[in-house]
Each structure stands twice: as C-alpha cells, then as structure tokens.
Amino acid sequence: MLDLRGLSELTGALIERINTACDGAGSAGDIALVLVLGGEGTGPAWPGPVGIHAVNRWEKALRRVERLGALTVAAVSGRCVGPAVELLLTTDYRVAAPDTVLRVAADSGGAWPGMVLHRLATQIGAGRARGLALSGATVSMAKATTLGLVDDVAEDPHTHALSAVKAGGLVAGPELAVRRGLVLDAVTTSFEEALGAHLAACDRELRRTMAIPGVGV
Known part of the structure; x- marks a missing residue:
C-alpha cells in the first residue's frame, strides 16, 4: 500500500516513492498495488515551482503505474485534485468514499496541460473531458461512476478495495x-x-x- 494523501506539489521524493512502489510490486510478484489518495488542500496550483525535467520524470512514473504487471487499485476519499486525479486515472480499479469530490482543473484556472488530459479524453471521451478540463467544475461520486472515472463507492474505500482484491473478483496474474x-x-x-x-x-x-x-x- 502506498499512502499518498495530502499531495500538493511535485517533488523528487514523490516521484521516488512511486517508482520504489512499482519496483517492489514487480520484484515481489504482488497481485496488487494499492494507492490511497485524496485529502488535498488548497495550496499552490499543481505542480508547483518545478522544471520540465521534473514533469517528464513524473509522467514516466505515472506510465509505470499504468503499465505495471500487478493490478493497480485506488482508494480515494475527500478532495481529489491535481496529482491524486492524475494517479487515479492510471489505475485499474477505483473505489471512492461517498464524500469524495474530483476536480480536474486547478484552483487558479484551467486544468494542468499534462498527460492527465490525454488519459481523461481516452477514458471518457473528448467532449466530456473538455467540459471538465475547461470549466473547473467538481465531479460528485454519482457523476464519477456514471462517467466511469470511479468503479465503486464505499464508506471505507481502502477496506473495500482490499476485500475485492482478496476475494479474487478482479483479474490478476501475468496476463x-x-x-x-x-x-x-x-x-x-x-x-x-x-x-x-x-x-x-x-x-x-x-x-x-x-x-x-x-x-x-
């Protein structure tokens, strides 16, 4: 499990934590990598004062999660913006608490123009992605499940996600x-x-x- 709640800025330490988790899941033959997300505050707009090389490293780390041999699971609660949304879109199975609110656009304006927009468009369609990226609207869990951004809603998303993995209801293994x-x-x-x-x-x-x-x- 990788607890990434409360993220606000892109840092080398954050990228390293994700890469280390991917290394561990691959070498240990884990059936799942569980990411705990949400709880972001209203600090500086993502990704903060960083250079393009840091952004490139971040995108590569996200791609590793997206292509990981193990099942990737997101357990989300609270305010989910910026990096939490980017990570959410890379996972295979997504569970959120009823009070979770997703927001693609930053507090200061439109959405960060990273690969999050590409993932959003390929997953829910360009028309719907355009609205979320440009309007700054929040997404309730009812709408998120309708759009396919979230698979299940549960009071305790972490426990629910782990139960689903242990029950064998999700595809796992080398294929x-x-x-x-x-x-x-x-x-x-x-x-x-x-x-x-x-x-x-x-x-x-x-x-x-x-x-x-x-x-x-």
Whole structure:
C-alpha cells in the first residue's frame, strides 16, 4: 500500500516513492498495488515551482503505474485534485468514499496541460473531458461512476478495495498487463494493426487454459 494523501506539489521524493512502489510490486510478484489518495488542500496550483525535467520524470512514473504487471487499485476519499486525479486515472480499479469530490482543473484556472488530459479524453471521451478540463467544475461520486472515472463507492474505500482484491473478483496474474495494454492501445490502433496482438494474446490464453500443443489453430 502506498499512502499518498495530502499531495500538493511535485517533488523528487514523490516521484521516488512511486517508482520504489512499482519496483517492489514487480520484484515481489504482488497481485496488487494499492494507492490511497485524496485529502488535498488548497495550496499552490499543481505542480508547483518545478522544471520540465521534473514533469517528464513524473509522467514516466505515472506510465509505470499504468503499465505495471500487478493490478493497480485506488482508494480515494475527500478532495481529489491535481496529482491524486492524475494517479487515479492510471489505475485499474477505483473505489471512492461517498464524500469524495474530483476536480480536474486547478484552483487558479484551467486544468494542468499534462498527460492527465490525454488519459481523461481516452477514458471518457473528448467532449466530456473538455467540459471538465475547461470549466473547473467538481465531479460528485454519482457523476464519477456514471462517467466511469470511479468503479465503486464505499464508506471505507481502502477496506473495500482490499476485500475485492482478496476475494479474487478482479483479474490478476501475468496476463493482466497484456489485457490492460490491449484496451489502452485500442483507442489509437486500427483494427488491422491490433489484430496480431489480440490473436497472440488469445493463443497464449488457449495454451494456458486448455494446454493445446503445437502452434494453435
């Protein structure tokens, strides 16, 4: 579990914590990496006084979470803005407390123009993403679940998320990253380009579940 509540500024320490958590999840063969998010204050607009190299390192860390071999889970409560929203959008399974409020745009104006806008558009569509990015509107949990930004709402999101992982109701294992990658790449890949990767994944699954010898059908 990585507790990242109360984030306000982009720092080297924050990036290092995320990379270390990814290293640990990969080397230990963990079935899940749980991120606890929310509780941001109204401090300086994200990401704070940093250079573009720090932003690049941050985006690379987010991409590691997004492509991690382990299942990634977000447990969110309270005010979720800036870095918490960016991390939320990289995870596979998202649980939020009923009082959680999401806000894409910064307190000082429009949304931070990082890859958060790209993820938002690919996940909920450009039209809906545009409204959230430009208006500065807050998103209630009722709307967040409708948009698909949050999967479940629970009084204790952390406990609920851990229970779902332990119950085995979520996909895990070595093929998780393959399935996630196929979904993420579908937005920018044509049917013809994607077919080979999907067939390869199907062949691996057939071999795993049915022990079919040879090269498949």
